[in-house]
Amino acid sequence: MAYNTGNPIGSTSPKDLSDNARNLDLLALGNDPSYPDRKGVPRKSWKGMEGEHDADQTRRENEFDADQARHESEFDVAQAERLVEFQEFLSHSGYETPVDYAPGLSITRVTQQVRYLGELYRPKEGVVPFVTTTFPADEAKWISNGDNSLRQELADPTNTLVAFIQSGAGSVPRTVQDKLRERTTPLDKGATADGVTDDSAALANLAAFNGVIDGLGKTYVTGAITFTGKVSLRNITFKPKPSFAGQVLVTCSGDDSFLDITVDATGNGITCVDVTGNRVKGTVTTKNVTGIPQAVGGTQSGCRFSGQHCQVLVITQNFQKGTSDNDSIPRAATADLSGAGTGNNNIISVIGDNQIAGLVCSQPQVYVPLINIDGLLDNGIYHLGGNLDVGDATFKNALDETVVTEGTCRIRKMTVIDGHGSAGIQNGNLTIDEYIIESSNPTRSYVPLRSRTGNVTSNVRIGTLRGEIYLTDVANGAGIFQLLAGEVTDLVVDVLDLKVRYRAGSTKVLMNDDNGKKVSFGSMAIELVDDTATLTTADKFDFRIPPSITKQSYIGPVNNVSATGDIRVVNAIQSLVQIAPEMEVSVTNGPYILQENTASPCPRRVIGTGVPTVGAWLRGDVIEIKAPFISGVSEYTCTAVGPPLTWRASKWVTGRGTSASRPTLTANDTGVSYLDNTLSSFGKPIWWNGTAWVDSSGSIV
Known part of the structure; x- marks a missing residue:
């Protein structure tokens, strides 16, 4: 321009x-x-x-052709000589490094430069050679050369002539070269960055770089590359060479590095990124990994952590299973000790879309602030050992186990949306503070907890388990708690509040546990919904407590409801099982803790100022009088729902006074007692038999 x-x-x-x-x-x-x-x-x-x-x-030539014919040969020779001289001149036309003007300098070339009073000069054509004396005496032989020299120096890649200063107070001058070298790009090392050409050689020149590498938003094709320096990789996308598979593409081994990178595996089965350095932070986005058969459990992942004290967000998209099963499943992230790493105390967040498997970890301590995955076909969290602390876990459309723990795992909040699998325990300790299940797809059933094959002993603590599930099929065992593999020694649930939906072929066992030693439910509320409209009270839905409890257990208030089938809490009547007051039990078949059945609801106990005459009252309902009088009725019990409603006084405030002050009663008030001071100064006890007052011998008094 x-x-x-x-x-x-x-x-x-x-x-x-x-x-x-x-x-x-x-x-x-x-x-x-x-x-x-x-x-x-x-x-x-x-x-x-x-x-x-x-x-x-x-x-x-046209005018003097005849006269010049004899000169053509001489002219051609002379022209060739001049061409040689001209080419030689061009090859030496760069200006030489200036020297300070002084007497006695030998000037033999027009490319020589001198510096006088801060200005640059070159000799005029036709005056060389000569020897300098004084500048005033030689001035006619020189011509200013500042502009030409400046251009030449500016074109020199080593120059530091141009200055830069940032806007704002406190800024200090720097050279433009220094400013531009704050960060480098792969293009500086010869990369093409077209997403097709192999840029491995150019990237290898940055392997030990310390500082910022700006990818400029471009894509670089490469083989395995390890960044060993304290590097800040920003705005860069890597793709593997077409033949690259079964290996780690990008390794970050520099401590305190920062990553803002994307790896597009383009359908290859690879580990996209391996973080072997310590205290590495940033965001790693990986996509389009298709597993290949490698090792059982899978060694392919979006990001693998072998270092310590790292803080990285892993984002994955479109991870697919290969031709085999468990040995070709790419995980979103792995933090395990299966290799030579000594990883520990890492903070890893995972967000996955169309992600076949989530996090695998076995390091001594891992914290996961967030894991949110849609489309699981394998484990959401596979915890093989150590301590795992999860903040918020959300699994949508999970078609396998949302979480499996073989260590000590605590999840602050876990939400399962339209899942078709279970949470599993295998020789571990699992705590879920808040467990939410949302189900809108009747073709999917989710079991909130099951013990896995291979379990010997485990412990589970759930703060609140609430939501809605479709009961699994009969062949899959119990619908809420399936704990038959090994022993879940302690199962403690503070609040159980679930709606369970029955479909054709669904199991009628809600909990099955033969080996547990302690089972406690702070409160239990299960609502059974019959989507088949075929259930009757003959259909029993059993919540089976282990039959041989050996540790103090507790069954809190039970409010299980169903309009059709019966929900029964089985094996609850044991010496070490404390039951909340006023729980209804079956004494003829069981004993069981019964549900609140709409066909035979439990009586209620309320407070009132008198006996009601209208309303949907139940036989056995009790009204406690709010402000009873001495020798008056303090409680009424409904004995018939009528119409009309029939209430009978079932408790009185024992009176004391003279014979003249005895209360006036009816035939329905049999059993009221009174202390008569007229008959005895200490008060003689008498009773109303429905028609008269009698003493302990039955005599009318």
Whole structure:
């Protein structure tokens, strides 16, 4: 772009220097016969001069052909000599490093430069060679060369001439070179960054770099690359070479590095990133991994952690299972000790979309603030050992186990949406503070907890388990707690509040546990919904407590409801099982803790100021009188729902007084007692038999 400032000749403006450089380039190399200089004056180009020369030469040849024939041979020889001299001149036309002006300098070339009073000069053509005396005496032999020299120095990649200063107070001057070297790009090392060409060699030149590597948002094809320096990789995407598979593509071994990278595996079975350095932070996005058969349990993942004290968010998209099963499943992230790493105390968050498997870990201590995965076909969290602390876990459309623990695992909140699998325990300790299940797909059933094959002993603590599930099929065992593999020694649930939906073929066992030693439920509320409209009270849905409890257990208030089938809490009547007051039990078949069945609801106990005459009261309902009088009724019990409603006084406030102060009663008030001071100064006890007051012998008094 030409600036055309119009500044007078001799200007040192960088814009004029840029225009002069552009004009000189056009005059020397352009195809037009002339070009305007920065003052607008047309100047003949080398091409133009050659054209005019050729035209004149042709004219002279035509005019003097006869006379010049004998000179052609001599001319050709001379022209060849001049061409050689011209090419030699061009090859030596760069200006030499200036020296300070002093007497006695030998000037033999027009490319030599001297510095006098801060200005640069070169010898005029036709005056060399000569030896300097004093500048005033030699001044006629010199021409200013500042502009030309400056251009040459600016073109030198080692120059530090141009300054830079940041805006704002406190800024200090720096060179532009220093400023530009704050960060580098793979393009500086020769990368093409077209997403097709192999850039492995260029990236290898950055392997030990310390500082910021800016990918400029471009994609680089590479083989295995390890960054060993304290590097900040930003805005860069890596792709494996077509033949690359079964290996780690990008390794970050530099401590305190920062990652903001994307790896597109393009369908290859690889581990995209391996973080072996310590205290590495950032975000790793990986996508399009298709597993290949490798090792059982899978060694392919989006990001693997072998270092310590790292804090990384792993984002995955479109991970697919290969041709085999468990040995070709790529995980979103792995933090285990299966290799030579000594990883520990890592903080890993995972967000996955269309992600076949989530996190695998066995390090001594791992914290997962967030894991949110949609589309699981394998484990969401596979905890093989150590301590795992999870903040918020959400699994949507999970078609296998949401969590499996073989260590000590605590999840602050876990939400399962339209799952079709279970949470599993195998020789571990699992705590879930808040467990939410949302089900809207009747073709999927989710078991909140089951003990896995291989379990010997485990412990589970759940704060709140609430939501809605479709009961699993009969062949899959119990619908809520399936704990038959090994022993879940302690199962403690503070609040159980579930709606369970029965479909054709669903199990009728809600909990099955033969080996547990302690089972405690702070409160239990199970609502059975019959989606088949076929259940009757003959259909029993059993919540089976282990039959041989050996540790103090507790069954809190039970409020299980169903309009059709019966829900029964089985094996609850044991010496070490404390049951909340006023729980209804079956004494003829069981004993069981019964549900609140709409066909035979449990009586209620309320407080009132009198006996109601209308309303949907139940036989056995009790009204406690709010402000009873001495010798008055303090409680009524409904004995018939009528109509009319029939209430009978079932408790009185024992009275004391004279015979004249005895209360007036009816035939329905049999059993009221009274202490008669007239019959005895200490108060003789008497009772109302429905028609008269009698003493302990039955005599009317």
